[in-house]
Amino acid sequence: MDRDALNETFRDIAASKEWQLRRASATPLSPQHGPVTQDNDSSVSADDLVTSSGGSRDLLVRVLRVLSALGFVEETGESQWIGNNVTAVMCRPEAQAAHIHKWDNCNGTMIKMTDYLRAVGHQTPTDPANGPFQHAFNTDKSAFEYWIEHPEIAANFNTFMRGKRASRPSWAEWWPVSDLLRPGEFVNNTVLLVDVGGGQGHDTQIFRDRFPKQGRVILEDLPAVVQDLNELNGDIEIVQYNFFTPQVIKGARIYFFGMIFHDWSDEFCLKILAQTVPAMRKRYSKLLIDDAFLPVQGCPAILGALDLAMMAMHAGKERTQRQWRELLAQAGLKINKFWPYETGSATGIIEAELA
Numbered sequence: 001m002d003r004d005a006l007n008e009t010f011r012d013i014a015a016s017k018e019w020q021l022r023r024a025s026a027t028p029l030s031p032q033h034g035p036v037t038q039d040n041d042s043s044v045s046a047d048d049l050v051t052s053s054g055g056s057r058d059l060l061v062r063v064l065r066v067l068s069a070l071g072f073v074e075e076t077g078e079s080q081w082i083g084n085n086v087t088a089v090m091c092r093p094e095a096q097a098a099h100i101h102k103w104d105n106c107n108g109t110m111i112k113m114t115d116y117l118r119a120v121g122h123q124t125p126t127d128p129a130n131g132p133f134q135h136a137f138n139t140d141k142s143a144f145e146y147w148i149e150h151p152e153i154a155a156n157f158n159t160f161m162r163g164k165r166a167s168r169p170s171w172a173e174w175w176p177v178s179d180l181l182r183p184g185e186f187v188n189n190t191v192l193l194v195d196v197g198g199g200q201g202h203d204t205q206i207f208r209d210r211f212p213k214q215g216r217v218i219l220e221d222l223p224a225v226v227q228d229l230n231e232l233n234g235d236i237e238i239v240q241y242n243f244f245t246p247q248v249i250k251g252a253r254i255y256f257f258g259m260i261f262h263d264w265s266d267e268f269c270l271k272i273l274a275q276t277v278p279a280m281r282k283r284y285s286k287l288l289i290d291d292a293f294l295p296v297q298g299c300p301a302i303l304g305a306l307d308l309a310m311m312a313m314h315a316g317k318e319r320t321q322r323q324w325r326e327l328l329a330q331a332g333l334k335i336n337k338f339w340p341y342e343t344g345s346a347t348g349i350i351e352a353e354l355a
């Protein structure tokens with residue numbers, strides 16, 4: 001069975017009626033006792049899964065052997081399983097999208113990265129249109145351009161982005177936005193927030209809900225990403241915008257870039273910033289970046305791995321605080337503060353303004 005067919009089978013299992021039922025009935029995690037499962041009566045059998053997915057019984061049993069050993073489902077008897085809390089999370093559309101994205105696009109690139117690096121004499125890739133992703137997918141497009149030409153990949157990526165912060169609050173819920181709200185200022189035409197490359201507006205919407213009727217709130221992304229958007233609340237403006245062209249919204253209080261710069265090498269970040277900085281007002285506009293700031297020692301494995309994934313797919317990188325300071329200084333900006341999501345965290349908000 002080739003990779004596409006295997007992927008298809010996994011998706012069918014996750015979407016199958018029985019699995020959805022188990023998902024719906026999974027009980028909450030008890031902090032004292034770990035995952036709580038249903039009784040054996042509501043288990044699902046390999047035969048049930050054959051009926052609902054059309055996959056072969058042998059394949060299902062062999063895959064579920066591993067999934068149950070890893071705790072993704074509970075094994076309740078021979079060829080019998082029941083969904084648990086992990087199953088419930090994994091069945092969410094955003095979690096499925098994350099796994100599909102990581103399996104197809106991340107792993108699909110990383111598996112060929114050693115070949116690529118050998119061919120270029122183990123030099124760091126910096127060109128988003130000529131790196132490991134292009135080598136793996138046999139294209140001369142950047143990953144974002146390639147995904148836009150494959151709408152099913154782009155749609156899956158947007159679903160993944162919507163859920164990527166499910167485990168932690170949005171920046172708008174804890175960063176001190178209210179310190180920027182001068183009394184009376186944001187009731188008119190003043191722009192409070194521009195969410196640059198904001199995808200389909202998940203962060204923008206949380207921000208708007210938290211700060212309603214206070215100035216204009218604008219979502220910007222590529223036309224293919226935002227042109228058919230109709231789920232956002234009406235008072236978010238949607239602008240089709242390429243951030244390698246001059247920023248059209250001038251003098252906003254906040255220009256927010258959520259997980260944008262880690263997709264790009266320094267050379268391309270500076271091109272984006274060169275289009276943003278002229279739109280900023282001195283001692284007024286803030287540039288807020290939601291990204292990692294890696295410790296120089298003892299970097300958590302997950303962030304080191306994310307760095308390699310960004311290198312693979314976009315010739316991008318995660319950065320240390322020093323690297324952020326150097327990068328933004330070259331663009332005429334100074335960093336006021338690194339705000340971690342929680343104490344000791346190496347991800348958070350980087351607050352900057354014109355130097």
Ligand SMILES: C[S@@+](CC[C@H](N)C(=O)[O-])C[C@H]1O[C@@H](n2cnc3c(N)ncnc32)[C@H](O)[C@@H]1O
Binds near residue numbers: 161196242258263
């Ligand atoms: C990693 S996603 C982050 C999305 C969102 N800011 C978030 O935090 O979830 C990167 C975003 O950059 C957008 N993007 C890529 N190239 C762009 C460009 N040239 N101009 C504007 N947006 C772009 C993508 O469409 C995507 O929505």
